[in-house]
Amino acid sequence: MPLLMRRHGLCFRCPVGCALKVILAAVVASGPTFAWRPAVSVAPVPQRGDCAARRATSAVPEAAAPSTAGRKLGSLSIGLVAGGLGGALGLGGGFLVVPALNSLMGLEPRKSIGTSSFVVLATSASAVCTYIHEGLASLRAAGAIAVTAVISARMGASMTNKVKPKTLKKGFGAWLLLVSVVIMAKALRLLPVHSSVTHAGATAALLPLSGLGIASGLVSGLLGVGGGTVLVPVLALAFAFPQSEAQGSALLAMLLPSVVSCSTHWSKGNVDRDLAGFAVLGALLGGFGGGEMAALLPERALRLIFAAVLSVVAVKYIRS
Secondary structure (H helix, E strand, C coil), X not given: CHHHXXXXXXXXXXXXXXXXXXXXXHHHHCHHHHCCCCCCCCCCCCCXXXXXXXXXXXXXXXXXXXXXXXXXXXHHHHHHHHHHHHHHHCCCCHHHHHHHHHHCCCCCHHHHHHHHHHHHHHHHHHHHHHHHHCCCCCHHHHHHHHHHHHHHHHHHHHCCCCCCCHHHHHHHHHHHHHHHHHHHHHHCCCCCCCCCCCCHHHCCCHHHHHHHHHHHHHHHHHHCCCCHHHHHHHHHHCCCCCHHHHHHHHHHHCHHHHHHXXXXXXXXXXCXXXXXXXXXXXXXXXXXXXXXXXXXXXXHHHHHHHHHHHHHHHHHHHHC
16 A cells, blocks of 8 residues: 555655645646747648738737636636535535536536546645644545555556446435435434434544545446545444534545545546636635534534435436
8 A cells, every 4th residue: 555655656654745746746747837828820831822821821810819818717617616615514526527527618528527536635634724724534434445445446446447437426326315315314313313422433444444545446446426425424323423523534534545536537538727727726616615614513413414415416417
C-alpha cells in the first residue's frame, strides 16, 4: 500500500495536504485555459480570381464568443453549489456535478465523470478540515475504509470507458431511495431508533469497514461520485455513527481514493481541462462553507436534509 500511495504522490502523514497539492497541480496543468486569448476567425484561402474570398481575408477578426466565459462561470457556479451541498452532507458533490456538466455544459459522459472526480476531491479536502477541527471525523474508521477504497476506486475509474453503467445507475438509485426512506422514517420516529454512539469509529469492527471501502471506492471511480452516498447511510444505520460523524468520516475516507480516481481519469483523458480549474475553485469555496454548516446543524435536522437530498439523487439515477 505505501508503494501504491507513493505512485500517486500520497503520504500517510498529511492526506489533506496531498489532496490539495494534486488539485493545485491540476489547476496549473490547465493554466493556459485561464489566459485571455482573442478568438480569431480563420478565413478560407482565396482561390485565384475569387474576389469574395479576397474580401474575407481582410475582414476584421470576430470578437471572442461570450459562450466561453459563460461556460467557465457556469463551471464555477456548479462547483460552488455542489461543494456547499456536498460538504454539508458528506456526499462530495459528484451527484450534482455529473448531470450538470452533462446537461448544462454539454460534456460527454466520460468527461463529466472525470471532471467531477476533481470536484469531489476539492470538496472533500476543503470540507473535511472543519469536520476534523470539530472532532467529527474518525481517523481509525476512515483509514480502514480508505485502504481498500484506494484499490477499488482505481478499478472503477479504469472501467468508465468500457462499461455502460445505465443498469448500475438504476440499481444504485433504488438502493439510495430505500436508504433515504429508512433514514427519514427514523428521523421522524416512524421506525425504532437506536441511539447513536459518540466516537463510534473508535470501536467499530475493521473488517466490515474494509468491505464497505471496496464498495464505496468502486462506486466512486465508476460513477464519479464521492462515495459518501454509500458510506454515510451505512455508517449511520449499521455502525451507529452520529450523522455528523458519519459525514466527516466519509469525507476523510474518500480523500485518498479520490486522488487515485483523479489521477486515473486525468491519464485517460477523461477530464475537461478548460472547465476543471473553475469547477475546482468553486468546490473549494463551497466545501468549506458546507462543512461549517454541518457543524452547526442539529442531528435530526441534518438527517432529514440528508434523506431529502438522497431521495432526489435516487430518482435521478433511476430515471437516467
